[in-house]
Structure formats: structure tokens, C-alpha cells
Amino acid sequence: MPVTAPNAEGARTVALLQQLIRFDTSNPTGDTAALAAFLRTQFEPLGVQTDVIVAPNGKAVHFIARLKGDGSKKPVLLAAHADVVPVERDKWSVEPFAGIEKDGFVYGRGAMDFKGGMAVFARAVMRLAEQKVPLARDVIFLAEADEEEGQYNTSWLAKDHWDKMDAEFALNEGGYILQGADGAVRQVNVTTVEKTSVVLRLRTNGPVGHASRPLPSNETANGKLIAALEKLSVHEPGIRLIPQTRGYLEALARQNPGPTANAVRKIFAVADGRTQALGERELMAAQPANAPLLRALMHNTMAITMIKSGQAANVIPGQAEAIINARLLPGATTDQLIDEVRRVVGDDAVNVDFATPVSQEATRKYYQAKSNIPESSTDTELYRALRTQAAAVWPQAQVVPVLFEAGTDAVAWRERGVPVYGIYPYPLDADILKGMHGHDERIAVRSLYEGTDWVYRVLLDVAKK
Template sequence: MHSSPDETTRSLPRRAFLGGVGAAVVGAATAQGAGAFAGTSSPSSSLSGAAIPAADMDALDLLKRMLSFDTQNHGQGGNTRPHAEMLKAVWERAGVPVEIIDTPQPDNVHLIARIPGNGAEEPLLVLGHSDVVPVEEENWDVDPFAGDVVDGEIYGRGALDMKGANSAMISALLRHVDEGATFDRDIIVLTDCDEEAGDYGSRWLAKNHWDKIDAGAVLTEGGWFLAQSDKTTPMLITATRQDNVYFNLDLVATGTATHSSKPMPDDSAVVKVSRAISTLSEWEAPVHLTEVTREYFEAIADATSDRSFAKAIRLMLKAKSQPSRERAARLVVKLSDYPYLHRALLRTTHAFVIQEAGYKENVIPSEATTRVNCRGIPGGEKPREFVAAVRTLLRDRDVEVKVIGAEGESEEEALSRLDTTWATPPADLDTDLWRALSDASEATYEDTPFAPALFEAGTSLGPWRAKGVPGYGVYPYVLSNEQLIGMHGNNERIYVEALKQGSDYMYEVFGAFRTDEG
């Protein structure tokens, strides 16, 4: 049964979300400002001396507003200005200095807010993107830009990736500002554009406005908060300290162009590339465990309530040979409640994403191409090793395997660049930000284990990582596997109560940098 966004959502089991304020609140903020956190702290003034509206400190209310803006990025950026103007007004009501940074693409903008600290420590940058991937609206059960709440879940493009994280982080910071907090460092909140695609993302911003985003540590999207088999009880809280290596291959086949009334199956580009896809789809790259992924799987084995799953993980970690490691890994994936996530953390992955062939229905085309998006594990199999393996696999399929580099790059230049990314070490764990992430987990999720992890996808962290700045990632809400699959998919959604508890978690994280009595 569908409920309207303003109706009270059903409660999840109490064990599911154990945090502070958020766990005690049900329902969204009203238009009059009676927000979820109203009355939870003594009144105090903002930086400007004016009270912050309760709705701005309510993660659900703020997320609904974010979701109402269509910031789809179809490959060349999106229209992020209206979204940025809304957030700019939120920061201005709190008295926080904020500015919109225009890019050469009209209405595709960055937003930077800066909460001034006492300067005792280097600034902390909170990095979240405003653009979202396109929607197949006809395949959604609700309007992807309405922020509907249905059975305790809020739906919308970006609910998970990553407007939900933005709302949890921003609402938490505003609670501190409302309490008159003094931080030991500036906290910079960058809501960037072109994270999903485009030319004017964080790299462009770093090149043109580094002084505005220079920081000693960065917190962005990444680590998953996993649930036990009941889909809601927290099992493991993770923060990522490393991203997978992103690269693309093209499978290209050529054949005879001719009239479609006289097919030539043995010389058809489409048939050739289809056979190559079939072969590659049935193949997996070998399992590679690194220091980061070993620690992650060890933590899951200790945290899960599923004994068979834990046993399979330990068999995989103790395997002495590659064949036994592969067998155990298959069992791990089979038994996992998050099979696609865990498969992606074990090996280089390949996904078929774009196909191009033909231009007219009565013409058999002379060329067919399939783009294969790949993600490699840093410190595991090198991208160049994966490419060599794919070429060996497809050597009899009459297709060319092309490495897709940057414009003007040769294949060797592209592979050398990927070698450098592959060798980039994970972020140091001996930092105050990492300790804050860990301590906040204990405070918010009680006895739920906390562990570092590898992010199977990618982030905007490149410019800071290139300068040796430690960067970590969290999506601060407990997710089910079904919700995780909704990332970049249809019916993207997260639990309302998980979002509220995630805001409590972020409140604890930022509280580690307060110097006042709050």
C-alpha cells in the first residue's frame, strides 16, 4: 500500500536502528518547521544570531527538498543551479558563509559552504555530489523526483547516491551550528557537480579554485552499513579508505555490410561481438585478496549471525592455493545477503554497458562495438593483466579488444596511468577523522562492529588523493541488498529510520572536532 510523503511511516523493529535522537522520532518535519529534531537540544543561536529552522536540521525534510530537483546527468553534466540555490539558502539561514562556483557549462555549478573553526587543525572537507544518473521513469513505481515515503522507505533518484548522504551530513552539521558549536578546524562542505560524468567536476574545481577546497582530510561517499539477514539490524559499519580502479574496454567486430535480406552469419559484426559477449559473460577474473579486503572480510566473518557464511569466509581467507580460494569465494558469494557487492570486492569486474551497431533496419552494419566498464582492485590484479587475460580469452572470437584512454593517450600511456592508480596506497588509519568515524559507530550503533573497506565504485576524491590527503567514504544508513541494487537503478530508496540514525552518526563524527562544551 502506498502512503503519501506526509503520512507517518511505519516503524522498523527497535533492534534495527538503535541510535540517539533519530530512533525516537517518527515522521517528517512539517512545513511549519516542527522538525524531527525539534526540542532535542537547548535553543541556541546560529553564526548569524538567528535560529535555524528545525526543518533544515531534519535529514528527511532536507532530503525531500533535494530529491525534488531534477539534477540528472546524461553524460555532459546536469542543471544543478536550482538545487544549489536551495542549499545556499539553507546555509545562509544558518549564517554560514557560502558561495556558488560557476563552471563554463551554464547552470552546472558547485556549491561551497565554510563553517569557520579556530584554526588549530587543518580544514575538513565534506564532499558530496549534487548530480544523479538518469532515470527510466516508466520503470519506477513512484515519481523519482517527488521524495515519496512508502512503507518506511523514501524513494527518489539520489536517495542513496548521494543526496541521502548529503542530507545526513548537512543536517548533522546544522545541529552543531544551532548549538553554537566551536570547531578546532574549518569545515568545508562542497556539493559538487559532474561526479557522475562531465568535464567540470572536482578535478576542474581543484585546478581553478584549490584555495577554496584545500583540506587536511576529506569525507565523501563510500562505505556501506550492512544489515543482518533481517535486512534492518546493523551487522557491520564500514568506511572506505580506497576506491577501485576504473577503466573501459571496447569489443569491436567488423564484417561485411550488405542488404538485410541476405544475411551472412559468419561475417556479421553483430554476431561476432555477440559471441564475444557470451564468452566473456561466462568468465570471471581470478580472486585477489589484499590487506584491505582481507580485513573487511575478517570483520564480516566476526559480525554475521550466519554461521555458514562466516565459515565460508574463513575458508576463503585461509586458502593455500588459488583453486581452493576460488571454490571458497564462490560459496561466500552464494551465501552472502549482498552477493553482487561481495563478488565485486573479490576480483576485477566487467560489465557490458553500451552497444553500438547499425543505422538502418535493412542494412547489416560493417561494425559493432560493445563498451565494457571494468573495476580493478588496487594491489590485486593489474588492469594490464586483466586486459591481457581478456584478449587471450577472446583470441578466437574475431574481435578487437581496445583499451579506452583519455583523449590523445596511447594504450601504453593509459595502462601506465592505471598502473599508478592501482599502486596508490589506501588512506592512513592513524588520523583524527578515522578515529571520529570509528568512535561515532560505537556511540550510534552500540555493539555493531566497525571496519575499513574498499569501495567497489569510484568517487570525486582524485584531486586530494593525488596530493596525499587522506580521504574516506560512508553512506551513513543501513541498507538491504535490494536497496543497494537500486543504486543507479529503478526505485532507488533508503529506510527513513536509517537516514535519521545516519544523521545521528554524522552528528557524532563532527562532534569529535568541537572545542566547546556541546
């Protein structure tokens, strides 16, 4: 049964998370040096081998702890990113880097994404060391840098330090453990494949002029860009169901007979586009709290994230630019994406290309390589342990291999053929999900207790002699 009552192991995870939150690792600038040094003080007294790898910028610092086994099996690795996104302090009800516990939650930037996961992963490995569990394989814990933003991420780390992070299989962030209004967990989602994150740039040019003499909007850089963004903002890419999304929807329908199940059946009517679109609208109405996630699982998506134009309030600018963050389903290509954006915009005066510091062709090849990375097999010892031990902790839950709608640093392993399974290792609901990258980010203390129990059980399952 779930370990939800106060207990020493869960309390240690909560305390560790509070300490981790207190290191401001906002990216930019992504300075994780102090956090890495702190982790070393936690692992080394337990006899765990540690490494600290500093990137050329002196700020992106990766921490690696290796708990040794007898080597009869290849290692299992647990990776969690140490950097977090910035905060708007005035929008928070608490200090975002204080690690405050109140009303059954730990608040702070990274509490859910992903220092909470780091605390759960780290404590599971520490517990193996503390209890001197005999191991058949090394257990590696990695606190990675530059996952949210920057060039010194796990792909950089793997180029020169692959021997320190090679494993038979790995855990990373990803799938959500969803709980209902009653607090019961009924679905444990384990990521086996991810969307590809693509950053596009839209640029327009026009005459420069004095703001007191406005020009026709269809001639100005700003006017052209605004018209293009208006079209993109209402554009709805079509539904495409990959096997993982189909499995997710099937599980959702089993748990929710009635309107949700009826909507899913219509979405599966792939030969009838109108019925499929109607099913999606009905599903959004039946599952309003989960609508953004469900939409992301079924579509390629585009979000306007940055707009840049002008240098003075009284000058009509000659150039305007917007950044679009697209997330592509497996099988979709960047050529298709750019063609779609150009078709929707319908204006040759709007230049569409990759936002990249390198060449357009090099970036295209990079995205093409990422899109060809195979999904992680569910026929491994680690995936079976995740499923078995989830049933022990959450008996009512079904485990489902799913698509992750965002992106992670798992690509460094996947492109080398190492299966990676993505989890947010604690139950959460739609309200907690909204806090990811938002204000008052938090995670429930009870969820940390249950996640700690689950991951420790999984490590015993796959690593114990």
C-alpha cells in the same frame, strides 16, 4: 543508543532530502545550478560563507559552504555529489523526483546515492552553525557536480580552486552500514581505498550487405562482436584478496558462524585454488543477498554496459562496438586488463582499447597514476572519531576499513595526500542496495535519523574546541 524515535533533527534531514530530490539533476545533462542556489539559501542565513563555482558548460555547478573555526587545526571536509543517474519513469511506482515519503521510506532518484548522504552531511554542518558550536577548525561542505558522468568533477574543481577544498581529511560516499533482518547494525564499513574504474571499447569490422542475403556470422562485425561478448560474459577473473577485503571477510565470519565462517576459511586457503573457489561458491550460497558485493570485493570485474551497431533494419552493418566497464582492484594494471580481455576473446579481429576522447597513451598514464594513489590511513583523528561515534550510535557494530567496489570523486583529495573516508551515512540492507541506480530508489527514515546523529557526533569530535 540509536536515535530512531521521531526527533526534530532527524525530521529536518528527511525534509531536506525531499527538497533535494525534487531538483532533477540527472546526468546527463547534470544541471546542478538550481540545487546549488537552493543550498545557498539554506546556509547563508546561518552566517556560513558560501561559494558557487560554475563550470564552462554552465550546468555543472559546485556549491561550497565553509563554517569558520579559529584556524588552530586544518579543515575537515564533507563532500556529496549533487548529480544523479537518469531514470526510466515508467518502471517506478512513484514519481522519481517528488521526494515522496511512504511506509517509512523516502523515495526518489538519489535518495540513497547520494542525496541522502548530502542531506545528512549538510544538516550536520547546519546544526553546528545553528548551535554556534565553537570550532578549532573550519568545517567545509561541498555539493559536487559531474560525479556520475562528465568532465567537470572534483578533479576539474581542484585544478583552480584547491584552496577552497583543501583539508586535513574528508568524508565522501563509500562504505555501507549493514543491518540485519532484525534491523540491528553489526558492521560499519568505512572505505579507505577504491577500485579503479576503466572503460574499454571492443570494435569489430566486416562486410556491409543487404539483410536479405545473410553472411556467415564469423565474417560480420556483429557476429564477431557477439562471439567476443559471449566469452567475456562467462569469464571469471581469479580471486585476489587485498588487506581491506580480508578484514571485511574476517568481520563477516565473526558475525556469522557456521556456513559463512567455514566458507571464508576456505577462501583464505590461498595455496589451494580449488578450495578457494569452493569457498567462494559456498559463501555466495550462504550470503545470497550480499553475493554481488562480495564477488566485487574479491575480483576484478567486467560489465558489458553499451552495445552499438547498425543504422537500418535491412542493412548488415560494417562496424560494431561494445563498451566494457571494468573495476580493478588496487595493484591491478590496465595493461594486465587489456591482455586478459584479448586472451579471453581470442580473436585478433576484435580491437580492444580504451574508450577515451584523448590519446590511448595519455589514458593509460591517467589510469596508472590513479592505481598508484595510496590508501587512506586509519591513524587519523577523523577515522578514530568515526569508529568511536559509531559505537555510541550502534553499540553492537564493529567498524571495518574496506575497499569500495565502485568509484567516487575522492581521487581529487587522495592524489594530493588528503585521507578520505567513504561512507553511506545510514544503515541499509541488500534490498536498499539493489535500488542504487535502479527503480524505486529509497532510504529508510529511521536510517536518516541514525546517520544524522552519527555524522554530527563525528564533527563535534574532530572540530569542536
